[in-house]
Amino acid sequence: MLLDWISLFLRWFHVVAGVAWIGASFYFIWLDNNLRTPPDWKKQKGIKGDLWAVHGGGFYEVAKYEYGPEVIPEKLHWFKWEAYTTWISGFLLLCLVYYHGAAIYLIDSSVMDLTPSQAISRGLALIFGGLFIYEAACRSPLSRYPKVFGIMFLVMLAVASYLATQWFSGRGAFIHIGALIGTIMAGNVFFKIMPAQRLMVDAVANKTEIDPSWGLGAKLRSVHNNYLTLPLLFIMISNHYPMTYQHQNAWLVLMAIGLVSAWIRHYFNLKHIGISRPSILVTGAIGMVMIAGWVSMPVMVKEDSLSTENTPVIELNAQQQQVFDVIQTHCANCHAANPTDEIFVVAPVGLMFDTWQQIEQRAAVIHNRAVVTKDMPMMNKTGMTEADRQVIGTWFEGLSSK
Numbered sequence: 016m017l018l019d020w021i022s023l024f025l026r027w028f029h030v031v032a033g034v035a036w037i038g039a040s041f042y043f044i045w046l047d048n049n050l051r052t053p054p055d056w057k058k059q060k061g062i063k064g065d066l067w068a069v070h071g072g073g074f075y076e077v078a079k080y081e082y083g084p085e086v087i088p089e090k091l092h093w094f095k096w097e098a099y100t101t102w103i104s105g106f107l108l109l110c111l112v113y114y115h116g117a118a119i120y121l122i123d124s125s126v127m128d129l130t131p132s133q134a135i136s137r138g139l140a141l142i143f144g145g146l147f148i149y150e151a152a153c154r155s156p157l158s159r160y161p162k163v164f165g166i167m168f169l170v171m172l173a174v175a176s177y178l179a180t181q182w183f184s185g186r187g188a189f190i191h192i193g194a195l196i197g198t199i200m201a202g203n204v205f206f207k208i209m210p211a212q213r214l215m216v217d218a219v220a221n222k223t224e225i226d227p228s229w230g231l232g233a234k235l236r237s238v239h240n241n242y243l244t245l246p247l248l249f250i251m252i253s254n255h256y257p258m259t260y261q262h263q264n265a266w267l268v269l270m271a272i273g274l275v276s277a278w279i280r281h282y283f284n285l286k287h288i289g290i291s292r293p294s295i296l297v298t299g300a301i302g303m304v305m306i307a308g309w310v311s312m313p314v315m316v317k318e319d320s321l322s323t324e325n326t327p328v329i330e331l332n333a334q335q336q337q338v339f340d341v342i343q344t345h346c347a348n349c350h351a352a353n354p355t356d357e358i359f360v361v362a363p364v365g366l367m368f369d370t371w372q373q374i375e376q377r378a379a380v381i382h383n384r385a386v387v388t389k390d391m392p393m394m395n396k397t398g399m400t401e402a403d404r405q406v407i408g409t410w411f412e413g414l415s416s417k
C-alpha cells in the first residue's frame with residue numbers, strides 16, 4: 016500500500032512537471048515562430064522580433080533581442096527546473112515500478128530469463144550508454160550535418176528498441192526507450208542549452224561578443240527535443256495499450272508510431288512559420304491507420320516451446336490445482352493447443368496453458384495480465400470474477416516471496 020501511494024504521488028508529480036516542461040517548450044517554439052519585425056524605435060534598441068498577445072485578462076508585449084539587453088536584469092527566468100524535475104521524478108518512478116518491481120514488470124522469462132539485478136543493469140546500461148553515444152555524436156563533426164545526424168540518431172533508437180524488446184517484457188522495453196529519450200532530452204538542456212545560455216548571459220554582462228556557434232549547437236539539440244516530444248508522450252501512455260507493446264515486433268511498432276508522430280509534429284513546426292502543408296497531416300493520419308491495421312492483424316502462431324507432448328504429468332497440490340482450474344475455465348478456451356473459442360481458433364500469440372509447466376513458466380505474465388492490468392481474459396469474455404483473480408494473485412505472491 017505504501018509503495019502504491021509513493022508511486023501515485025511520484026507519477027502525478029512527474030506528469031505535472033512534464034506538462035510544465037513540454038508546455039514551456041511548445042510555448043517558446045510558438046513564440047519564436049510568431050515574432051514579427053518590430054517598429055523602428057524598437058529596432059534601435061536592439062529588438063529583432065516583437066509580439067503582442069492577450070491572455071487571462073491582460074495584454075502582453077514580448078520582445079526578442081538580437082544580442083541581448085544592455086544590462087542583465089535583476090530577475091532573469093531560465094526554465095530549467097521543469098526539465099530537471101521531470102527527469103528526476105521519472106527516474107525515481109522507473110526505479111520504483113520497474114526496478115523494485117523488476118520480477119513483475121521488467122522481466123518476462125519467455126523473452127529472456129534474467130535475474131532482477133541482470134535486468135536492472137541492462138536497463139541502466141541502455142539508458143546511460145545511449146546518452147553517452149548521443150552526447151559523443153553531438154560533440155563530433157557529425158553535428159554539422161543535421162540530416163545525417165538525424166538518420167544516425169534514428170538508427171541508434173531502432174537498435175536500442177530492438178535490444179530492449181529482446182531483453183525485457185513489452186512494457187519494460189517501451190518504458191526504457193522512453194527513459195532513454197527523456198534522458199537525452201534532459202541532457203540536452205543540462206549539457207548544452209544551459210551552458211550556452213550561461214555563456215550568453217556572461218557575454219552580455221561583460222559586454223563581450225556573443226559567439227554565434229553557442230546558439231547553433233543549442234539549436235540542433237532543441238530541434239531534437241522538439242521532434243522527440245510526441246513519441247515520448249506516446250511511450251508514457253503506451254502501457255495502457257498492450258496491443259502495441261505485446262506485439263511480436265514491438266520494437267518496429269514503437270519505431271513506426273514514433274516516426275509518424277514526429278512527422279505530424281513537423282506539420283505544426285511548418286505551420287508556425289507560415290507554411291501550410293496539410294498533406295503532412297493527411298499522410299500522417301494514413302500512416303497511423305496503416306500501423307493500427309498492421310498491429311491488429313492476427314499473428315502467426317509461434318511454436319510453443321513447452322508443448323503438451325513430452326511434458327510429464329505432475330501431482331499438483333491443492334493451491335496449484337485451484338490455479339490450474341481457474342486458468343482452464345477462464346483462459347484455456349483461447350490459450351490452448353486446440354482453443355474452443357469461436358473467434359480465436361489458434362492460441363493468441365502462441366500462448367498456451369494446457370499443462371502446469373506452461374502455466375508455471377508464464378507465472379509472471381499471467382499474474383500481470385490477469386491480476387495487475389486485468390485486461391485478460393480478453394474483454395473478460397469468460398466472466399472471470401475478482402475472487403478468481405485473487406486465486407492467481409495469492410499463488411503468485413507465494414511464488415515470488417520464495
Ligand code: HEC
Pocket residue numbers: 257258261262342345346347348349350356359363364366380381382384385391392393396397399
Ligand atoms: C477470448 C480469448 C482470450 C481469453 C479467454 C484469454 N485471452 Fe489472453 N490473449 C488473447 C489475445 C487475443 C491476446 C493477444 C492480444 C493481447 O496481447 O492483448 C492475448 C494475450 C495474452 C497475453 C500476452 C502474451 C504475450 O506474450 O504477448 C497474456 C499473458 C495472456 N493473454 C494471458 C491470459 C490469461 C492469464 C487469461 C485468463 C485469465 C487469458 N489470457 C484469457 C485472448 C484471450
